[in-house]
Amino acid sequence: MLYREAGQFKTTYAADQQLFPIRQDRIGVLVLLAVAFLGVPLLASEYWFSAILIPFLIFALAALGLNILTGYAGQLSLGSAAFMAVGAYAAYNFQLRIEGIPILISFILAGLTAAGVGILFGLPSLRIKGFYLAVATLAAQFFIVWCLTKFPWLSNNSSSGVISTQQLIFFGHELKTPVEKYLLVLSIVVVLALAAKNMVRSTTGRAWMAVRDMDVAASVIGIRLMRTKLLAFAVSSFYCGVAGALYAFCYLGSVEPDGFSLDMSFKILFMIIIGGVGSIMGSFLGAAFILLLPIFLDIALPFFAELFGLPFSSATVSHIQILVFGALIMFFLIVEPHGLARLWQIAKEKLRLWPFPH
């Protein structure tokens, strides 16, 4: 009922190739964007912006980056947090060292810097794959964080590499309130998400998927492996780098290299596993899920503890959080390897026939 696409004929190539070929989807996306840009700023409180919405969008962007690399091109990476760190520090340095550079330009340059570093650490992917590559990306994780701590130039000689980001000047106007920062982050994320959605259905995206499914076969049919794999690393690191810059400038305001730890890389990986490997929307769903789960557990666990009269310390709560994360990962991999995005797809299929299933 809600999803009846009968009667929607595509008579031109343009209509056949558009991003959202079904009218309900188009309307849905437009409504969602309208709510995000207009509705949310009117309704949400300051706490919501700075503690939930902004980190959600930033992590969704990072997850999107990792999803391009892991979900589409099939190269598992455990170093996404390090590429975020590169982006954050690059943006800081561009702002610091180039007089009057617009903030957007420095974000883009930060993304490009991260892309360069990504290509460097992606080089081994030409020779190795699978777990070997996963371990190789651990080298990126540890090495980059170490470099940022130890080379004082990168953090403008601050102790232990902590940086405090500059003001966000956007076309002569300083963005101070969470709402303004939220709108900036939202615009960047929307543009990059649409770009990603387009990219994965282009020649490049199809080449990535061919490499993911079987790289020997892909090279036999004439896909240049080196270009394809390195491009995946570059694009993925670009997204992570921009996410890192936003993380430093719009979310925390002051970051240290150790904040971009292996744990954060795992968190981003979990987002794409739970959200859906190889799905743009899955990155958003996964990010929301992983960010909301701890908040939910924080509230729910003490409640249950009181209900059953169990003694609960805050340490136990954090242990249970880790445990639930692990259990959920295994659960999703076993029951629904395509994650929340697939569940949403199933829901759509059902809605097509609802309320008359036959």
Place this chain on the structure above:
Amino acid sequence: MNFFLEVLIGGLLSGVMYALVALGFVMIYKASGVFNFAQGAMVYMAALSVVGCIEKGAPLWLAIILAFGIMTLFGIATEKFVLRKLVNQPPISLFMATIGLAFFIEGLAPMIFGSDPRALELGIVDEPIPWILDNWNMVISKFDLVAAGVAAVLVATLALFFQYTRIGRALRAVADDHQAALSIGIPLQHIWAIVWGVAGFVALVAGMMWGARNGVQFALTFTALKALPVLILGGFTSVPGAIVGGLIIGASEKLAEIYIPPVMQDLFGGNFGGIEGWFPYVLALLFLLVRPEGLFGERHIDRV
């Protein structure tokens, strides 16, 4: 020169400890093709259960037996409830599942046994051997030597077990070809359960050694991560590879920690300690570029 030798030997001995963890990885990878990221967490869990049982009042020998029981049961449960459900999935899914498993253990084990760092007393003192100290002026810890001895015994036992027992032969057959092994009547599921049990045992030995040396604490899981570059160097399927890789990683990281920072300090100024943290990974990365299958790994031929 003396100092160099001391660092080298100290590194080799700590490399033995890495090799102990890496052995567990190799066991599971050989038999079931699963790259078990949770091996480090299993080491942590094993050490915690020994300490936990001692705290409850059990003597050391009983605590070890109990911990062995816990690890075996846990291994078998993992095989039954997680990995068996993931049969025929791409290896990368299995790998991600073991990352989930690692988190699960890291939450579960401290919840049961408590998370504060504790010492584990095995009755071996961690002090330099006086005889070497007197004659060569080198500090070589007694404990490290004992750990090396334990590792040697463990490897020899595993090698004999693989080579000469019925189960060992079945394990090798399964490692070679699952379907062929099934078709000649080897019970695949039993074999996997046994492998996870043995991996639990290896984790127990590694956990006790590490725990006695550095204390039983969460950082154990990070140390265990160092076993990954060891595996890359040695090759995923080779027991001797794990040992040799462990020795190379241990020795080279200690030497790098001593000799690289002063050079970098001359070049750039500032303090460049902590190279140990990433050196093994970068070494493994560079090594991969030259020889992707590792020192002793099997060369893999891709077919469409």
